[in-house]
Amino acid sequence: MIYSRHNIFSKIAGSENFFIVNLLHGSADILNSAEGKMVSDLLEGREIPGEFRESLTAQGYLADEREEELLYRSRYLDFTDERDEEEVQLFFVPNYSCNFACSYCYQDEYANPAQELTTGIIDAFFDYIRREFAGRKKYVTVFGGEPLLNSARQKALITYLIKRANEAGLELCFVTNGHSLEEYTSILKTASIREIQVTLDGTGPVHNMRRFLKGGGATFDKIVEGIDACLEQQLPVNLRMVIDRENIESLPDLAQFAIGKGWTGNALFKTQLGRNYELHHCQADAGKLFSRISLYESVYELVKKHPHIPEFYKPAYSVSKFIFENGRLPDPLFDACPACKTEWAFDYTGQIYSCTATVGKPGESLGTFYPAVTRRDELIGVWENRDVTNLSECSGCNLQLACGGGCGSVAKNASGTIGSTDCRPVKELLELGFSAYFDQKQQPDR
Ligand code: SF4
Ligand code: SF4
Incomplete structure (x- = not known):
């Protein structure tokens, strides 16, 4: 033994x-x-x-x-085997342009090709996914830039996209800054909406300092009205807070705000925290960024001081929350990166990418679905084969079945190759998670 x-x-x-x-x-x-x-x-x-x-x-x-x-x-x-049966998430980017100028946007360095989305390109996208993912369960997530821009042309295109999704029997998610949600609820109601992801980075003053309109202008109140409108219309909302050292102290206030609004008591409302990190280019002030573990250490301390936070957001701390909620462990995670397996991304210029981290990034295209179908099969194969059994550093690592080798895009940004590791601080997260969920019972609502 x-x-x-x-x-x-x-x-x-x-x-x-x-x-x-x-x-x-x-x-x-x-x-x-x-x-x-x-x-x-x-x-x-x-x-x-x-x-x-x-x-x-x-x-x-x-x-x-x-x-x-x-x-x-x-x-x-x-x-x-199970992954072959899993649902595929297909991202579609109708434009990279945005009406916001967020202080930390990683897409600000992307060129905005002069080309525009047309109904013909939307048709080509739906034709491609019908052929390529025939027999697979799938749904489409509309992503940007900002997909819900408040113009007549954009509304017509989104209406057409929803029509095509309805014809194909596909559910839709939207990832939006939330500014024009009120103007879009009647259009969104015609779709089969799985969720609408909206970002608030804190309560008013903090959010408005980070996520403002191009040319300036606060956005918090209008987004809050949009979230209310969605929930009233039975449209599920996933509220995301992007966190770094600049706004983490606003987490207890935002949690309180959401509780006060009655959002957290609504079954259609859920939340997530996103770590602001160096995705493609150096943030102007990298010192304000958290590492994965320092973020969760800070959240852990905040929850101790503000026990209402878990009513708004419960940290996963690796597999700790799963064990707490399910009374068992999740299945072993041989691969944490769904790129080219259960996730693909497509943009309005007709390009195909591995996922949201690479979509629109120069040099990352894996082929085209418009005007002609092309595929860089060798590169796609590299993404498809990436898992802990193929990453040499992972084979001797005791954390591999909780970590799954991390994110292929983050690994490539750090080392230049997809076939390298993005290590997750699994042990340290479990140290916090066992404390929060089992030792100190940081769970006031249970
Ligand atoms: S911690 Fe690093 S070496 Fe270990 S499984 Fe994760 S990526 Fe691989
Ligand atoms: S490369 Fe990273 S962002 Fe893209 S699917 Fe893999 S884990 Fe997700």
Whole structure:
């Protein structure tokens, strides 16, 4: 019996207790300090009591090496089979232009090709996805730039796109800055809307300093009216807050605001936090950005001080929230990056990309769907094959089945190649998560 290659063992933040998690064997346990000491002893080659050894074996933390290898291969096949059945998310960008000039926009360096979206290009998109993804479950997410610009021409194009989606029986999501939502609710009502993602970066003054109109002008109040209008019209809203050191202190206020508006009590309302990060080019002030772990450390501290935050947003802390909510571990994650597997992106110039992180970026096109269909199959193959079994650094990493190798685009930006790692601080996140969900019970609403 060996100490499993997939054990993640550490001390729970701010506690005398430890946790041990193994995604391959589907086991997770909290250990008291004496048990934690025994695992440490085992790791240092010291003898441990037979009874404790047996309990570790029963949970798969001690495993037969050969059996573990077979289990790994079989779980990998399950993973790829399940992914082949998964729904595909197809992003469509009708324009890269935007009526906002957000302080941190990564698309500000993109050229805006003079070409314009036409109904013919929308037809070519729907024809391509019907052929290429025949027999796959799928939905379309309309993305930008800003897709819901308040002009007659844009409204006509979005109306046409909705008509084509309805004919194809496809649900739609929209990712919008939310400024023209009120003007669009009657159009959106004609679609089968899965969700509308809108961004607020804090309460009024903080949001308005970061997300303002081109040429200046506050946007908070108008977006809030748009969110209210959507919820009144039964259109699901996913509120995203993009966070860095400049606005994190506004999280408790925004949470309170959303609670006060009654949004958090509405089943059609959900939230997410987005970490502001260096996607394609240096942010003017990189010092204001959080690393993945420092963001969640700050959120953890804020939740301790402001226990109403989880009513608005519950941090995942790797797989911690999943265990808390489901009473079991998620399936092993052999690949965290859906690009060219369950995610593709298309833009109004007829180009095809791997995902939202690469769409519109010079040099990242994987082919065209308009005016002619072309495919860079070799490059597509590189994206399709990226998973922890193909990334050499991941093969010896005990975190691999929670991390999944991270984001291919972030990895490429850092190292120049898609086939490199974007390491996730899984152990540190679990240290916080076990504390928040199991040790300190940072869950006032449960
Ligand atoms: S990306 Fe890094 S942390 Fe993640 S599995 Fe690979 S080596 Fe481990
Ligand atoms: S490259 Fe990154 S952003 Fe794109 S699908 Fe993969 S994980 Fe997501």
